[in-house]
Amino acid sequence: MSAQKTHADQKYIDGLKQDNSFIIREIYDRFAPKVVHFICQNSGDEANAKDIIQEVLLIIYDQACVKDLKLTCPFDAYFFLLCKRRWYNKLKKKKLETVTLEEEIVSDHEDTNQFVFETSLFENQQQLFSTMFQKLGKACQDLLKKSFEIDSMKKLAEHLDISYAYARKKKSLCIGKLTEMVHESPHYKNLKS
Numbered sequence: 001m002s003a004q005k006t007h008a009d010q011k012y013i014d015g016l017k018q019d020n021s022f023i024i025r026e027i028y029d030r031f032a033p034k035v036v037h038f039i040c041q042n043s044g045d046e047a048n049a050k051d052i053i054q055e056v057l058l059i060i061y062d063q064a065c066v067k068d069l070k071l072t073c074p075f076d077a078y079f080f081l082l083c084k085r086r087w088y089n090k091l092k093k094k095k096l097e098t099v100t101l102e103e104e105i106v107s108d109h110e111d112t113n114q115f116v117f118e119t120s121l122f123e124n125q126q127q128l129f130s131t132m133f134q135k136l137g138k139a140c141q142d143l144l145k146k147s148f149e150i151d152s153m154k155k156l157a158e159h160l161d162i163s164y165a166y167a168r169k170k171k172s173l174c175i176g177k178l179t180e181m182v183h184e185s186p187h188y189k190n191l192k193s
Helices: 010-017 021-041 046-067 075-094 111-135 138-149 153-160 164-184 186-192
Strands: none
Touching: 010 021, 010 046, 010 075, 021 046, 021 075, 046 075, 046 111, 111 138, 111 164, 111 186, 138 153, 138 164, 153 164, 164 186
16 A cells, blocks of 8 residues: 555554454554544434444455555544445435534544545455456366465365366366446446556
């Protein structure tokens, strides 16, 4: 993300990644009340807020594991903005007209908005991949799932009881089809722009 020095709040990202119960509890104790208050003030309730918090923590966890997220801004601002955007997106989908838009400065740290943007982009990319993966045929899905689990094509071929050459060719075709489906999606074009 940024070439700046990693922020001290990186401990929250690392704690999520390592499933550290003390860090996760600290996130809920320190940062969740602000999100709950915000959502309750904007057409939601505590249950909505808990759902949003959980969803955002999962997104951050995924990004930390897949992209090795290095935070260069305060966690509070990053987390709150992600929750706020996610809640506004849910309200837009429900077409609720009673949204109170309180634009507040969450952080004066310049990287916060960039981190939020990149996390949102990452989430949208993951959703697009997952959607297109589900549209693949069952044989391709099974082959690709197994290839994610088994690190050797030779072992994969043995496991599926097919020849090594066929396993390589079939995997290549399946990845090609998945890539083509992703690139042809209107959502992909939106993600690129």
